[in-house]
Amino acid sequence: MSGVLDPRPHLGEPLALDLLNTRWMTADEPQDLLHDVAGLDSWLTTNTLADRCRSDEPTLRALRHAREAILTAVRIGSTEFDDLNDVLAHAHIRRTLTATGPVDVPEVPATEWLPGWLAADNLLHLLADAPHRIKKCDHPRCILFFYDTSKNGTRRWHSMSTCGNRVKAARHQAKKT
Template identity: 50%
Template sequence: MTDRTADPQDPRPLIGEPLSLDLLNTRWAGTPVNDLLAEPGGYAVWLSSAGLAGRCSADEAGLAALREARAALAAAVGDLDREGAIGAAAVAGLNEVLQHGRLRRELGPAGPASHVEVDAPQRLAAWLAVDDFLALLAQGPHRIRKCAHEACILHFFDASQNGRRRWCSMAVCGNRAKAARHYEKVRG
């Protein structure tokens, strides 16, 4: 899709997941919950990390559309976590975002080409994120997972060969869980 190099100003603990989950992970654990999209400046950082800064401008309309897409993705992933399938309300939310764009395919001089067309440029990042989610679903909804650490709210796409990834980051949440188990073993 695009080159993705994390913006040095990006404070999130998990960066580099597929675009849809990267958007979902703009909220992460904290008291209160950290939200990169609370301000337009955070939206600009996310666009930069997502490789979309050259295609999308960080304005209020784009931020509103992206928050709408994030809410739709959160509902869909929440349904997958709880029920193993996406419910009707979440499907409607995803389709609401998708109705603002389409993928146009054509045969050009260089061969087949695809172009995203949106009804307003501010909707491009939101549409791309939800379209990416559809691609993840096609690869296997069971691979879209919430981190197994009870205090973590991050999600990831399990691309491991055996499909057994449990943590958003072994270095962070995995080690916390191991340390907690060790502490309980020593104490108990």
């Protein structure tokens, strides 16, 4: 297990969006958690996948590919799904019945694809349930995504305490000048 804490400003989104949020902006420059294997290990640990997935270069490359495919698929108006379908083609679901009920088990022959496949599969579930609830933060300098769980579905920022307050403060400052 990694000793590296996850440094990202926004955690806890569904797996597909959490993968997108491995890129974020600081005041000065873009950050990328998946720039090395240590960052991959941190992401796997945060998402309770460290015991199921290897932290190595092949997994890192596959996960970066999955991240780009998911990003392309969630862009507004996108009809480019070939890359996402490519990620999904790396596994299939085996359905079984257990004492506790039906279970879907992903079978991933090339294990480096497991975390990316799980994220891509999660995106399919989000799209099937409520695609309009997958949103990019409305702050102009923010690149984070979130799943809008607000009652009326009108949430605009990944975090009201950061991006929402920044927008409101900027509006207030503009009114003063």
